[in-house]
Amino acid sequence: MRKNQHQITGGSMNRELAVFVDQTTWPLPPELPQFPPTFTAGSQSFALNIPTLLLTIGYLTTPSHASGVSLSEFWAWVRYLHAIADDPDLRLTPAFFELDAHQKTILSDDFGMGVPIYWLMDRLQLGPIADGRYFIDRIAACVNATTLKPKKRGPGKSPDFVARDSTGIWHIIECKGTQTGGDYRKTQLGGLGPPPTGAVAQKRTIVFPAGYAGQRLACGLQIGVQGGKHASSLRVIDPPADEKFVVGPEQMIYADDAIIRAASARSLRLAGFGASSAAMSAPGGATPRSRPISGRYERMRRETVAEKQARATEELKNRRDRAAFTADKRRYLGREIEFDLPAPIVVGKRIVRSVRVRYGVGVDFLGQLSNHPLVDEPIQEVDDSTQAVKERTTIDAGRYSARMHVGEAFVSEIDLRA
Template sequence: MAIDIKKGTWPRKGSLPTFPSTFHSGVQTVDIHVPSALLMIGFLTTPIATTGVSLSEFWAWVRYLAAISADPDLRLTQSFADLDAHQKTILSDDFGMGLPMLWLNDKLQFDRIVDGRYFMQRFAASTGATQHRAAKRGPNKTPDFVARDLSGVWHVVECKGTQSGVGYSSNQLGGKGPPPVGGVAQKLSIIFPPGHTGQRLVCGLSIGVDGREKSKLTIIDPEPDEPLTVRSDQISNADDAATRGMIAKALRLAGFEATAEVTAAPLGFSVTAVRRKTKKAEKRREAIVAERDARARAELGQAEALRTKFDDGYLGRELNIDLPRPLPLGSKPVSRVVVRQGVKQDAISELREQPTVAEPTYDDSARWLKEVGPIEIQKDGQFSSFTIGGFFRSELMLE
């Protein structure tokens, strides 16, 4: 796949952010490992704070296998390109997030990735700040993702995807105007203090189709408009929001839904819940927290009996899926998919003692937090693994 990085959109020398040494300027062709891309899509599309079963916990790995053609370049099959507009939009959005974030994780080495909307809401609640409007669409839309790298530097990423060609993808990226349009117009960007300021990227993926243009990813660094500013004394609150969001995704993927909910929203039903000022309201809030905590304890108490154990002591679930027909992908046809996702057994045991961590996670208030580490993606032929330190492991095998 071609990646075009517009270096000229970065600030001049001496201003932040600086152009990363791991990025190239201009167009370069890179290899995309399909199982790794599917794992990343599955992780990114899993909701942080919601109840009930979400299909995004299961379907991303399998549904999109049939979408990828046997062409050496990354392209969609004609049958998927002919889907109705709604289904095409979902696929474009998912690929438009998964492929850029897979590449960026390799180049910037993230140890936290969290949905921008959750980050904004949780950060505002933990700092007592006036919450910015966190729209899901339109010019006030929050950035798709906030990520922290191994050096403690924060990056803000907006993702766009389309099957309508490179020209349309360029329009999605937009420009600063006036007025600003497209990805550049996502006003609720986030500014971090010096020493913590990373990239603020808009990534536009034009997904190729058999017999048409090749796939191309374009990356620019636009100037933010009306940003949320994080002060130096609030970096720990940013850490807490990103850690909670990422851990909640991992727990949900491993099948621990109740525990994911109390991790993402420890002070009540809502991500933005806080301690109440009146005695009566606070008592009601505490009752809600106690009920949610009890459900999480019960869930974790049954983990060893109900969950699959794999690799080096991970507890979670395994799905073995026989495809309706063999699919041509890579060196040989794929007829079966095996997916394993789990949380370290020792961490589950520790979580059982205290599922609800109301205190900020940066205070080392729970021992298992020390297991949370860098996001690493390993690939080997038709196998890929996605790990978060020693806390979470996800595997995908195409057979």
């Protein structure tokens, strides 16, 4: 192998991941939630596909609501191709394991979100996924509720993700990642206290009514290094914790609105429709929490809404200027980007020198959205096309590629190219 070439492995982009599901942390029947029939208690092995993991990381780290540019939309997560060691199980190369503390934290957070959500997508038949913080802010604005702004860390932090599955059941997922070791993972997952700590305290910040509530998971990824004693492992638990933000049965219409907007806005941003994404995620003003007020601030809010609507309308009017492509016989508009890798990687007999990434939003979805790009009422009551976002999120892996679908509304693809 030539100098500066990184070997992925002999013909496979998969890595084995050790998973442990602690069934003892679930409540005993008849209490809910019940242990999922699609879960296997105890230790098990999971084949994790690297390109699919990269797509998942890129999708999850793109915020539902953001101003400006997010690096995760472009190249930051592609560099992780060089982070994966040439081992049959999931490990980091020593160079990435020895990054400075700030960069190690970013990598641990990214992998700590991407790996468990990837593992859960099929097992819970997940559909749209929303950032927990966005979800709380949007519902609070819809019901005119006064809530404490979620903290960025600690017990008051919102859970990482809220997800709705294909049957209409809602799940709360808190994700942790560390390169420090098993003892630190235990700290991250937390305990009952009092007061409750770590993921135990965060994952039930949002509580759904009976008949809608699903799993309340805390997932901890310990990331191993090449040559180290332990490979990477994922631990999944369901401990109880205090209830804080309660969504009542009469508010579920706003829960649907929040998660549809979150998934749609993220998809629009990735596909290059930034103005439409901003209008979708925060139709009432500058932030998802914006709502009608009084005095001069209300005038400023209305001016912000009008400006966002004008930008979104113009962007959707010119949507045909975007890159057009077909995936699974469906038509999409968005963008296509090809990156030269910092150094080639070897996958089997192929020397990969670049990566092509495509993001697209369905043509029909964009057409319907162009009729009313900015409405503050529940979006599913106005635009039937947004129901596509509530369908399953699916992932498919090829030998040198991967693809993610959010229903028929959004697609992302990654191809490793010679």
